[in-house]
Amino acid sequence: MGRKLMNGNQAAALAVKYSRVQVVCAYPITPQTSLVENIAQMWAGGEFPGEYVSVESEYSALSYLIGASYSGARTFTATSCQGLAYMHELLHWAAGARLPIVLVNVNRALGAPWSLEPDQLDSLSQRDTGWIQFYCADVQEIMDTLIFSFRLVEQTRIPCMVVYDGFVLSHTYEVVEPPLQEQVDHFLLSPPSRAAFHTDKPQTIQAVTDSRYLSRVLQERHLSMLKIPGIVKELDHKFQEIFARSYPLAEGTNLETADTVIVAAGSLAQTVKSFLNTVEDRKEKLGLLRLRLFRPLPKDEIASLLSGDNIKKIVVIDRNVSAGVGGIFAQELRALLQGIPYRGKIFEFNLAGGIDLTPAMMEKVLQAISEDPGSEGKIIWGVDLQ
Amino acid sequence: MINTLVGDFSREEFMLSGHNACSGCGPAIAMRFIMKVAASGAVVVIPASCWSIISGVVPLRSLKTVVLHCPFPAAAATGGGIKKGLEAVGDSRTQVIVLAGDGGTFDIGLQGISGAAERNEDIIFICYDNEAYMNTGTQKSSATPYGSYSATTPAPKVKSDPKKDIMEIVAAHRVPYAATATIAFPGDLSQKIQRALETKGFRFIHILTPCPEGWGSPADITVKLSRLAVLTRLFPLYEIKNGAEYKLNFLPEDYLPVNEYLKPQKRFASLDKLQIEHIQESVENHWKELCCKTGTRK
Numbered sequence: 223m224g225r226k227l228m229n230g231n232q233a234a235a236l237a238v239k240y241s242r243v244q245v246v247c248a249y250p251i252t253p254q255t256s257l258v259e260n261i262a263q264m265w266a267g268g269e270f271p272g273e274y275v276s277v278e279s280e281y282s283a284l285s286y287l288i289g290a291s292y293s294g295a296r297t298f299t300a301t302s303c304q305g306l307a308y309m310h311e312l313l314h315w316a317a318g319a320r321l322p323i324v325l326v327n328v329n330r331a332l333g334a335p336w337s338l339e340p341d342q343l344d345s346l347s348q349r350d351t352g353w354i355q356f357y358c359a360d361v362q363e364i365m366d367t368l369i370f371s372f373r374l375v376e377q378t379r380i381p382c383m384v385v386y387d388g389f390v391l392s393h394t395y396e397v398v399e400p401p402l403q404e405q406v407d408h409f410l411l412s413p414p415s416r417a418a419f420h421t422d423k424p425q426t427i428q429a430v431t432d433s434r435y436l437s438r439v440l441q442e443r444h445l446s447m448l449k450i451p452g453i454v455k456e457l458d459h460k461f462q463e464i465f466a467r468s469y470p471l472a473e474g475t476n477l478e479t480a481d482t483v484i485v486a487a488g489s490l491a492q493t494v495k496s497f498l499n500t501v502e503d504r505k506e507k508l509g510l511l512r513l514r515l516f517r518p519l520p521k522d523e524i525a526s527l528l529s530g531d532n533i534k535k536i537v538v539i540d541r542n543v544s545a546g547v548g549g550i551f552a553q554e555l556r557a558l559l560q561g562i563p564y565r566g567k568i569f570e571f572n573l574a575g576g577i578d579l580t581p582a583m584m585e586k587v588l589q590a591i592s593e594d595p596g597s598e599g600k601i602i603w604g605v606d607l608q
Numbered sequence: 609m610i611n612t613l614v615g616d617f618s619r620e621e622f623m624l625s626g627h628n629a630c631s632g633c634g635p636a637i638a639m640r641f642i643m644k645v646a647a648s649g650a651v652v653v654i655p656a657s658c659w660s661i662i663s664g665v666v667p668l669r670s671l672k673t674v675v676l677h678c679p680f681p682a683a684a685a686t687g688g689g690i691k692k693g694l695e696a697v698g699d700s701r702t703q704v705i706v707l708a709g710d711g712g713t714f715d716i717g718l719q720g721i722s723g724a725a726e727r728n729e730d731i732i733f734i735c736y737d738n739e740a741y742m743n744t745g746t747q748k749s750s751a752t753p754y755g756s757y758s759a760t761t762p763a764p765k766v767k768s769d770p771k772k773d774i775m776e777i778v779a780a781h782r783v784p785y786a787a788t789a790t791i792a793f794p795g796d797l798s799q800k801i802q803r804a805l806e807t808k809g810f811r812f813i814h815i816l817t818p819c820p821e822g823w824g825s826p827a828d829i830t831v832k833l834s835r836l837a838v839l840t841r842l843f844p845l846y847e848i849k850n851g852a853e854y855k856l857n858f859l860p861e862d863y864l865p866v867n868e869y870l871k872p873q874k875r876f877a878s879l880d881k882l883q884i885e886h887i888q889e890s891v892e893n894h895w896k897e898l899c900c901k902t903g904t905r906k
Contacts (some may be wrong), residue, residue, distance in 0.1 A: 244693070244696040244697070245692055245693055269828045272696070273692055273695075275688075275692060275727070276721075277727070278719060278722065278723035278726070279686065279719060279720075279723070281681060281685075281719075282682075282719070282720050282723050282724075283683075283685075285678065285682035285685035285686045285689065285720065286678070286688055286689035286692070287689055288678065288682070288686055288689060289676075289685065289686040289687060289691075289692070289693060290689040290690065290692050290696065291651075291687075291688025291689075291693065292676055292686075292690055292693065293689070293690050293691075293692075293693025293696070293697060293699075294694075294696075294697045295692070295693035297693075297695055311679050312679065312682065313683075315679055315682075334788060370783040382841070407645055413697075416677075416697070417693070417694065417697065417699070419651065419674040419676070420674070421648075421649050421650065421651060421673075421674055421702050423673070423674070424669070424671065424673050424674060425669075425674055426663060426669040426671070426674075426675040427674070427676045427677065428676065428677040428678075429660070429664060429665065429666050429669065429675070429677055430660060430661060430665045430666065431665065431666045432665070432666070435666055439792035449645070449668075
């Protein structure tokens with residue numbers, strides 16, 4: 223198939239079709255809406271042979287998939303902000319029940335007040351639910367990561383959330399190379415097609431337990447999560463063999479030479495990358511660390527990417543804020559870098575509320591940290607630099 | 609007109625002894641009957657309720673069938689998803705039976721039920737109604753009747769609002785089958801489960817199940833109270849097909865006054881004469897409405 227122009231939501235819908243999902247269940251919410259509309263269109267036209275069920279809430283959407291997944295079907299849903307928050311209880315349940323569900327979350331700010339801006343707190347505040355989380359940087363990556371995720375969840379039985387920025391990626395058109403159906407069929411395992419139960423064999427699933435049993439379950443989930451970075455790497459080799467594209471757990475640019483490293487996730491990383499490419503003759507040597515797999519955080523990879531003596535300063539860009547703490551990516555990075563031989567300083571640059579990152583703003587941040595080394599520990603707010 | 613006999617229940621027990629129910633538990637008796645009719649070839653979905661506990665704490669279990677637990681408000685959607693998922697993997701035979709308490713039906717589960725009913729999901733939703741959150745110690749639900757004590761409507765502030773009419777709510781969705789039943793008329797209950805099994809689409813059965821602990825009634829009158837609820841017309845036995853065809857299944861020869869039903873229950877201890885008269889009046893009004901819908905002259 224040739225290259226095509228499409229936006230993030232269209233790419234995600236196509237990935238669902240190629241992945242031969244059996245049950246899609248969703249509730250519309252801006253900016254996810256065109257994703258589910260695209261699936262509904264393909265379903266109505268007979269192009270998508272799976273079931274498409276439109277329910278009365280996000281709560282029921284994920285409940286429905288929990289049911290369908292218990293029955294052994296390949297399942298998908300998509301949501302955003304309030305919808306993801308409304309699913310919260312079920313996110314925990316799906317992970318606890320080890321159900322291989324794939325979910326797209328299109329980042330949008332949580333109210334109050336109402337907003338349509340691409341703040342990341344919706345997905346980041348679900349980081350402890352036990353789901354794998356990927357943050358995508360472009361439209362091709364959305365399509366590829368989704369296809370990849372179906373294989374990943376069915377192999378590990380840990381559900382996966384594929385995250386991308388509202389509007390910036392969901393509604394922006396980019397050139398994409400769609401896969402061939404044979405390639406996807408070759409990469410994915412056949413759908414589980416096996417229920418978690420058999421009516422001839424009485425059993426009770428997810429019944430009340432005592433602390434000892436529960437602790438084992440939670441321990442097992444934690445240990446399974448720790449294996450995810452290794453499994454993602456392995457699967458990425460297979461993916462590369464078939465699709466000739468590859469995605470790292472975390473992506474480094476100019477990290478061998480940089481004295482100042484900018485850390486960002488999602489489309490923000492693309493913005494920073496073009497900033498690196500366009501700005502020459504500056505006193506700092508800039509590098510970029512893009513966070514892609516966020517849950518579990520690939521500790522070893524990130525530590526090794528940031529291990530160079532050349533790195534003196536790290537600027538973490540967060541488009542979210544955990545009130546009273548600061549940016550969540552910054553918080554996670556600080557925790558990760560604890561106890562490893564690292565000498566650089568960490569600065570926080572915060573775009574909470576969905577502030578757009580501009581080159582002028584980037585310049586001001588770099589200036590601020592070079593003029594005031596004491597700004598480490600303080601937050602530089604994008605809104606103050608506009 | 610009603611099969612009041614125990615009748616042709618299977619001799620096989622799908623509910624095992626040694627379960628976690630309290631003595632005289634109405635929901636336990638209801639489950640035993642339901643399972644005898646429907647257990648084979650079925651999956652049972654249970655949201656948070658007394659039955660989350662009665663079904664057993666790992667590694668024990670009290671039901672000889674497949675039981676899937678799910679979060680409190682999620683039962684109807686989870687049930688629908690199970691059915692859709694089974695169809696997707698080529699199993700169109702297995703029946704999905706959701707068994708929820710009144711909290712999971714009248715209150716926190718209502719939105720999911722409305723959605724599943726509107727989509728006509730192919731599941732049987734059974735509400736065992738003990739008229740409050742009994743699993744957590746008798747807090748009021750919207751199924752708690754007028755005048756009843758609960759831990760969150762303590763005397764003298766007993767429940768001042770009437771019980772929600774769940775049958776009318778479900779019927780308004782024009783679902784293929786809805787019925788009320790009690791454990792005092794097991795033949796009738798059995799027939800209704802059977803009819804539900806033979807019908808496609810969203811099926812709803814509302815079973816009144818006394819709770820000695822929460823109602824403040826002796827454990828040995830659970831079945832008697834269920835019968836009194838019918839004989840006083842406080843809980844009429846009826847069916848609604850396609851949301852429109854009403855049928856009364858039992859017309860008591862002589863109606864008993866509601867006080868016969870209220871008196872043995874400590875939860876109604878604070879009721880005065882006027883309040884009892886008010887209950888009597890609302891029972892008669894409801895009965896008249898039902899008779900009108902069924903074309904019954906009585």
